[in-house]
Amino acid sequence: MMKCIILDDYQNVALRSADWASLHDRVDVQVLTTHIDDEAALVAALASADIVVVMRERTPFPAGLFAALPCLRLLVTSGMRNASIDLEAARAHGVTVCGTASSLMPPVEMTWALILGLARHIVPENRAMQQGGPWQRSLGRDLAGHRLGLLGVGRIGGAVARVGQAFGMRVSGWSPHFTPERAASAGVEFVASKELLLAESDIVSIHLVLGDATRRLVGASDLALMKRDALLINTSRAAIVDEAALIEVLESGRIGGAGLDVFEHEPLPPQHPYRTLSNVLATPHLGYVTRDNYDTYFRQAVEDIHAWLDGCSVRIL
Incomplete structure (x- = not known):
């Protein structure tokens, strides 16, 4: 079974914002509600993750992080633009990066x-x-x-x-x-x-x-x-x-x-x-932090994971 880790779920709402149970026979989903700023600690937390879901740009994914996570295969971000992800490094390490819709x-x-x-x-x-x-x-x-x-x-x-x-x-x-x-x-x-x-x-x-x-x-x-x-x-x-x-x-x-x-x-x-x-x-970067937006982010993250597992097209960044 694959392992998925959801990062930076500050409000602890990710699991009730979408039907993660639909993945239960294929993916073990875990949630981290506390931000990890230290890269070594982040690598340790994500070492066994095949899939990582990130919230906007809270946790950057530079080239060095991709190199340190050989198990990682899918990275899902909320929104369709994330300047903190090194997309070239992701491609070089065979990691698919996809996103979701986001309301303006x-x-x-x-x-x-x-x-x-x-x-x-x-x-x-x-x-x-x-x-x-x-x-x-x-x-x-x-x-x-x-x-x-x-x-x-x-x-x-x-x-x-x-x-x-x-x-x-x-x-x-x-x-x-x-x-x-x-x-x-x-x-x-x-x-x-x-x-x-x-x-x-x-x-x-x-x-x-x-x-x-x-x-x-x-x-x-x-x-x-x-x-x-x-x-x-x-x-x-x-x-x-x-x-x-x-x-x-x-x-x-x-x-x-x-x-x-x-x-x-x-x-x-x-x-x-x-x-x-x-x-x-x-204010602590609340611009996108609303109930409807979160419902969209996590619902479409689940859809992205299903599509990727099934070999279907995903919302590629």
């Missing part, structure tokens, strides 16, 4: 949760109420009539734009390959440069794919262009923004605040400044 709406909704949470000071006001503190400590900021600037106006960015427009915001966009024609089709204002978008926007939200062209795309000189009360939202990938530069402008109060759901190192180290800065609303 959960990260869109998470983006707006961060925007609204920051704009209306939801967390500190709630904390003050729970602790018996002063009534109405802060002054919220308006969205209607103000500018939302999107770095990236693809499927997710376009959906974020539509919500902004529903709030009565002026929405503009830029990306390395954005054109006036694409802007018109998305119903947003075309901005000719990243610098202009950062300088003019009251709220900047990032919705770009991480790659060579976008890594550290927003650096110290870019952050210096932002309005002093502007908000920066990142639910995409942490490495698009220079972390050290962002921490510096947040600590100095050079921008109004940041809403962050993605980090260079996850889980975020206990002493990281993002955990304590009063102008940061940080």
